[in-house]
Amino acid sequence: MKAKSMNDLLRTLPAVDALLNSDGGVQLVAQFGHDLARDALRAALDDIRARIRAGDVVAVDDETVLSRAHEQLQGDLQPTLRPVINATGVIIHTNLGRAPLSDDALEAMRAVGGQYNTLEFDLTSGKRGSRLLHASAALQAITGAEAALVVNNNASALVLLLSALAQGRECVISRGQLVEIGGGFRVPDVMAQSGVQLVEVGTTNRTRAADYEQAVGEATALLMRAHASNFKVVGFTEQASLADMADIAHRHGIHLVDDLGSGALLDTATFGLDHEPTVQESLAAGADLVAFSGDKLLGGPQAGILVGKRALIDQLKRHPLARAVRADKLALAALMATLNHYRKGEALEKIPVWQMIARPLDDIRHTAESWAQQVGGTTVAGESTVGGGSLPGATLPTVLLALDVAHADDFAAKLRGCEAAIITRIADGRVLLDPRTVLPRQEPILLQHLHDVLQNHLDC
Ligand SMILES: *Cc1c(COP(=O)(O)O)cnc(C)c1O
Numbered sequence: 001m002k003a004k005s006m007n008d009l010l011r012t013l014p015a016v017d018a019l020l021n022s023d024g025g026v027q028l029v030a031q032f033g034h035d036l037a038r039d040a041l042r043a044a045l046d047d048i049r050a051r052i053r054a055g056d057v058v059a060v061d062d063e064t065v066l067s068r069a070h071e072q073l074q075g076d077l078q079p080t081l082r083p084v085i086n087a088t089g090v091i092i093h094t095n096l097g098r099a100p101l102s103d104d105a106l107e108a109m110r111a112v113g114g115q116y117n118t119l120e121f122d123l124t125s126g127k128r129g130s131r132l133l134h135a136s137a138a139l140q141a142i143t144g145a146e147a148a149l150v151v152n153n154n155a156s157a158l159v160l161l162l163s164a165l166a167q168g169r170e171c172v173i174s175r176g177q178l179v180e181i182g183g184g185f186r187v188p189d190v191m192a193q194s195g196v197q198l199v200e201v202g203t204t205n206r207t208r209a210a211d212y213e214q215a216v217g218e219a220t221a222l223l224m225r226a227h228a229s230n231f232k233v234v235g236f237t238e239q240a241s242l243a244d245m246a247d248i249a250h251r252h253g254i255h256l257v258d259d260l261g262s263g264a265l266l267d268t269a270t271f272g273l274d275h276e277p278t279v280q281e282s283l284a285a286g287a288d289l290v291a292f293s294g295d296k297l298l299g300g301p302q303a304g305i306l307v308g309k310r311a312l313i314d315q316l317k318r319h320p321l322a323r324a325v326r327a328d329k330l331a332l333a334a335l336m337a338t339l340n341h342y343r344k345g346e347a348l349e350k351i352p353v354w355q356m357i358a359r360p361l362d363d364i365r366h367t368a369e370s371w372a373q374q375v376g377g378t379t380v381a382g383e384s385t386v387g388g389g390s391l392p393g394a395t396l397p398t399v400l401l402a403l404d405v406a407h408a409d410d411f412a413a414k415l416r417g418c419e420a421a422i423i424t425r426i427a428d429g430r431v432l433l434d435p436r437t438v439l440p441r442q443e444p445i446l447l448q449h450l451h452d453v454l455q456n457h458l459d460c
Contacts, residue, residue, distance in 0.1 A: 009052050013060050016041050024066040032073045040069035040076075084421040085442045089398055089434030091356045092262075092388025094182065096423060098295040098302070099388075100352045100439065102341060105300060105334040112333035119329045132317055134332045138339035142265060143279045145290075145307035149316055150335060154293040155185055156325035157304030158259055161289055162194035162222075164319040165255065165312065169221035170197045174207035174240075176233060177226040181261070181389060187226050196221075205233050209240040209248060216252045223249045225287075227277065229261035229389030246286025255288040255312065262390035263292020263305065265342055271357050273386065274394045279307060288312055294331070296388040299351035300338035301331040356436050357386065357396070365399040367435040367443075375450040377403040384436045396436070403431040403454070411453070418449040418460030 019025045019041050020034075028037040044065045051058045058064075086096050101109075112119075122129035132149060139148035151157050162171065171191060178200065180186040191198040197219070201211040212223055223245050242258065249256040260282060269275040276297065282290045289312050294303030304325070306316060316322060327335075341350045348358045368379040380402045383395035405411040408426045415422040415431070420442065425432050438446060449460055 006052060006055075009060060010049060013045060013048065014062050014065060016045065019062060019065060022062055022066070024062065028066060028070060028073075031070075032077070036073055036076075037069065040073050041065060043072065044068040082421075084423050085439075085446050086437045087422055087424050087433035087435075087446070089382070089384035089400070089425070089432075089437055090387040091353055091384065091437055092296050092386060092390065093437075094388055099299045101301065101334055102299070102338060102350045102352060104341065104350065105337040108333040108337040109301075109330045113330050117329060117333075119332075131326065131329075131332065132322075135335050135339060138336060138343060139305065139307055142339060142342050143283055143290075143307050145283055147308065147310040147313035149306045149313050149322075150294070150327045150332065151304040151306070151322070151325040152327055152331075153302050154259070154261070154263075154291055154304040155181075155190070156321075157291040157306050158190055159194050160304075160316055160319060160321050160325055161257055161291060161306065162191060162196045163321055164316045165257070165289075166221035167195040170199045170217070170219045171222040171224050172199045172201055172212055172215045172220060173224045173226065174202045174211075175200045176202060176204050176207055176237075176239065177224075177228060179226055179228055179230070181229065187259075205236055206238040207240055208238060209244040212240060212245055212248050216248065216254065220252070220254055222254060223256045224259065225256070226259040227261040227389075228392070230392050232392045242282060242285035242287060246288075249288070250286070255309075256286065257289045257291065257308075258282045258287040260290055260292040262296040262298075262388060263290075263294075264297040264390065266297075266347060266354065268297070268357070268386070268391060268394075271396065273357070273396065274391055276391050283308065293389075294335055294338075297353065297386070297390050298338065299347070299353040301334035303327055303331050303335050305335075352439065356384075359436055361397055361399070364435050368399040368401050371401045371433070371435065371447065371450075374447055375454055377401050377454075380432075382432065382434065384434055398434050398436050401433040401435070403433070404429075405431060414453055414459060415449065418453070420445045420449060422446060422449060 016038060020038060048058050048060060084096060086093055092098050120129050120131050135150050136148040151160060178187050188198050199215050201207055201215045225242060225245060246256045260277060260279060262276060264276040264278045267275065279290050279292060289306055289308035291304065291306050294300045294305055306313060338351060341347045348354045372379050380400050382398050382400040384398040385395050408429050408431050411431050412424050412426055415424055453460060
């Protein structure tokens with residue numbers, strides 16, 4: 001480009017103030033605020049100027065500058081935490097936020113979060129109440145425990161219980177249960193962090209009751225069982241029963257704690273899965289404290305739940321760490337609503353993770369076939385998994401929509417780039433979508449995006 005025409009072009013660029021006062025500029029300010037709008041317009045103009053100087057052919061009209069600024073601001077303000085469509089078939093997907101909440105749980109969060117509430121207020125006396133009361137009655141009613149305590153998550157529940165009950169003393173655990181749960185959270189490290197001396201017994205594959213018995217001494221405070229939530233030892237294996245462990249602990253005047261991890265309240269075997277140990281079973285077998293998550297198989301919000309002997313729960317409540325790991329009001333609201341589904345016997349109908357586990361295969365097949373009809377692709381038999389540190393290796397039969405595309409990785413990336421990001425799996429060069437984990441209300445937008453990408457070759 002000749003110098004003269006380049007300078008002419010640069011001169012025709014609108015000024016920031018003029019743009020801000022134009023109709024489009026006023027709209028931009030209304031949407032994003034004055035300062036962000038001004039900065040984005042400046043940046044768009046700088047960019048256009050640089051490209052003109054580089055000899056590019058660029059449009060310089062108001063519309064172009066305004067729409068660039070708009071696009072930039074929309075991208076900048078897009079929350080990094082946003083909803084996605086989980087078509088992976090992994091029900092409790094740790095990277096995708098674990099359990100989606102029920103409508104009642106969401107409504108409870110909205111009601112409590114948007115208004116003042118009884119978090120620490122007793123309506124009868126008009127005085128200060130305790131946040132530790134919330135959800136306790138429901139947890140006791142469902143599990144039969146004497147007492148319950150809700151904290152921030154299960155990891156903090158473990159740190160609290162170890163610190164409060166075994167600091168400076170010993171905790172005995174099987175070598176087969178020294179697990180890493182994920183994100184570097186390892187049982188031995190948690191013990192060390194809590195000032196507890198770890199005493200390992202047995203071997204990787206076999207730990208007998210006698211191994212625990214022999215390890216108990218003057219300094220022992222606890223026997224602990226940790227659920228091997230994300231791996232499975234098969235073959236020549238043995239693990240002392242919880243009842244035997246409880247018997248040993250109680251004969252020596254110490255306590256048995258059970259880190260159940262997922263914390264099922266219903267029997268997964270009903271749905272053709274392996275039996276995941278339930279909270280009720282652990283208590284019935286004699287565990288003095290059982291710890292589990294709120295957002296795994298329970299299907300509620302992030303929380304760490306401790307149930308068991310009243311004297312021990314009271315001891316935990318009084319420990320200074322209890323304050324540091326306390327549950328927040330939104331989680332408590334959602335947890336109480338979720339627990340009510342269990343009390344009313346409607347968990348399978350109302351709690352998303354249980355709806356997904358219980359969803360009949362014919363229903364899934366019907367959905368997959370209807371997707372194939374609407375957007376193309378074929379249906380194939382496959383497997384869904386429960387995930388979330390429960391039932392390692394266990395699967396549920398499902399029917400998948402399979403898309404034969406030229407470049408599966410690129411195609412999957414395109415789907416992730418959709419406005420409602422779609423997360424899929426890839427196998428044998430095909431992109432697979434499992435209807436089991438797609439929420440009914442997400443189906444229309446999922447199909448719209450698939451249609452756009454497949455039929456119209458659009459980028460989302
Ligand atoms: C998931 C899990 C935890 C950690 O629970 P969070 O709620 O994620 O903190 C601890 N122990 C076991 C056995 C688990 O499976």
